Amino acid sequence: MKYFQSLPFAQYGKNVFWMLGGRMIQLMITFWVTAMVGRYLGPESYGVLNYARSVAGFFLMVSVMGFESVLVRRFVDAPERTAETLGTSIWIRFLASLMSFGAVAAFAWLGEPDEITRWLMLILVAGGIFRVFENLDFFFQSQVQAQFGVKVRLLAVLGQSLFNIWLIYRQAPLIWFGVAFLIRHVIEQGGIVWMYRRHFGGLRRLSISKKAAGELLRETWPLLLSSLIAVLYMRMDQLMLRFLMDHSAVGYYAAALRFSEVWYFTAPLLTSALFPAIVKAKQVDQSTYRLKLQQLYTLAVLLALAIIVPTLFLGGWAIQLPFLFGASYAEAVPVLNIHIWTLVFVMLGSMVDKHLLMEGNQRFSFYRALVGLGVNIFLNLWLIPLWGITGAAVATLISQVVSSFLMMAIFPKTRTVFWMECKALIGAEISSLFRRGRAKLQGPSQ
Template sequence: MNEDVQPRGLQWLPEFLRRRILGNRALHQLLENASWLMLERVVNMTIRFFVSVWVVRYLGPEQYGVYSYALSFVGLFTALTTLGLDSIVIRNLASEAWSEGEVLGTAFGLRIGAAVATMGVVAAIIFSVNDQWLTQLAVLIVSGRLVFKSADVFKLWFKSEIKSKYPVWVRNGVVTMDAAIKLVFIFLGLQVLAFVALILVRSTLKAAGTFLMYQMVSEHGRVEWSFRSGAARKMMQDAWPLILAGLSVGVYMKIDQVMLGQMVGESAVGVYATAVKISELWYIIPAAIAGSVFPKVVSSKENASTDVYRERMQAFYDTAALLSYIVIIPVVLSAGPLIRVLFGPEYAEAASILQVHIWAFLFVSLGTAQGKWLIAENYTRFKMLASLFGALVNVGLNLLLIPTYAGLGAAWATLLAQVVAGYVSLAFLKSLWPLLRQISLALISPLRIKSVIRRVRKVVNN
């Protein structure tokens, strides 16, 4: 590629990176795919965040607490719908041993059945643990979105083909429309159930749009899908540890708000959720990068030497950690004014919660990166057990800390659960001690910035 016609946006990169990207078609394709994913996240983040600030201020702590409680309650069970199949589907689509129609048809059928069953589970549990009709109805409405999670198999196809820009167009369009409708709802003075119902509408439009885009883009858009019981058994044999891992992750990511609602009240959930909104705003960064890099990680494992593979993973961990610190430090220092300016004095208690909760981002970033490595190395059962361990720690600490410290106690419980699941657990399996060492080095990456830059330069040049 001639540098005179290089893609716009590369000029700001260091010269050695720019030359390497322009001279490597595969690397350029990978970065283009990652940039589309990041563009989606940035657009979504910007639009949704600022509209959400308006929604939070409009609804107030109690109604916003109902909204957040419903999302968190259903989020606990999302892994039962996705069945831990994301990485398995991407892997199988990239393999010549599987046909596209078989993989997509089987995964879609499995997820549809799981979604219907999960909605029944959600309904049974919410009626047994909560007697507030408004909260019950909100949870039932939100649970409808689980059916449309089945359409994620199309999004996975785009990821496997490194063509993420197409579903990005769909999702950005839906997010923009969703934001506009929320503003109309505020102007009309509608109550919380209108905003809850919009969640279901948004999920429907995303699913339909992604399916239509798959039909338009895929050369095999009219390929005959088939549900194969043998393929289903094989996929579930590989995925079942990831289901339990996903459930565990759902617990230690969402149980805090559910337990706050049960033990303190919806208003406490509303205050806590504003801090979590800012903290989790950044989780898109490691997810987008890791999602795009995963196919190349597998390729690196198969086609490169062990030293090169390890070097690339260390660079990945170091980068994830450095990006986390760049986010965390300013947020900790500005938490008080940030909460007051964005959400108003009603949410002032969220500042101290944010100063604790934001540190979980560091371990989420590293956990996302190492999670890809664990899957590539077939440590899915360990991933399951580590996540389960973290979930148990989170529930236990929530029971201990929420009665005394309310939202601040829930924030500490979430942070410590992330530390346990993503770091401490590695010490229990000797074969993972090299990974523990890599994560430990990443945690002190700001102190070894020169060596990190050298390693990244070496990885890019290779």
């Protein structure tokens, strides 16, 4: 990370440390406990749980509203309007959460015949109502105080994990594992509110403004639509496996995804932690701004490859370990070996969305997500009947390549993004970094 020290990046190291470090600890806790839950429930019931999570997760994206990047930027650019921006965004998100709950209730009772699955969907989407205060955490990040949110999330994950272990010990029915997610959200959001009151004052300081609401909605609607579509096409494989095959297929597939999607957090966290510095670099100097963007693209690819290579060698063995998912999930191994490659393009896609936002071209995030969804649906319909769960993994990988990489070559305003991705993928920027590092070690020529 030495090449990030030249400008405002060094002061954001604490944010990176807390966000990445905290997420890694969460992963170590949840990964093992989730595997325990999967082994206890078995592929079929585990598939039901993950299908319900996929449905609820899609509708919950409405409540997220694409706020993260927009709010962090507004907090940095216009600190005098922080109370107004924060209060208005929380109110908008609360109303959106109620809409999400109503939509899931309608879907569950009209389109899902199984009663347990219906109740799981409702319990899981109810957590979205408590997540409205997540916007306070975006404020923490903008103030380089990410540790407040990280500490609270660690406590919430620990509470959920202990509850899950107790449920397994008591041989609880499936529905209670949905309740565990709800408990996590209650602990997490309560803790975030407490942290905000302790360090920045009470919520009464916040205000609501129609003007701010209009500005936020105009700025976030492309990100909201693209996020909805992105979540749908990232979960389309599990939804289509449910209808084209069965719940057990969803269970095997979800087990493989636990080993690949568990790493998806790295790019969003990295870009979120450094995003305030990118904003300031753009305000100071365009050449430095472009250099830092290119370095982040390259770092995203390097991180992805550092995860993919050991996963290819060890992931299949790890899935079948008796203290993880176990031998009954052997069918998940081929899926993992294909799906893990999506990590490269998921990480690039996260950088693309930040880059487009900085340039005021958020609508292209929507276009790329829409095309990715279309490609994913077509390929799933074609490949799942041919290759089963492996076909779903291939469909997801190809759709990620198209939406996160190839789509950027089509539009003139996004070709700069495409060429930065190319440099990161072919290693041109990596080579230049090594050359600069070697030149520094050698010192000035005599």
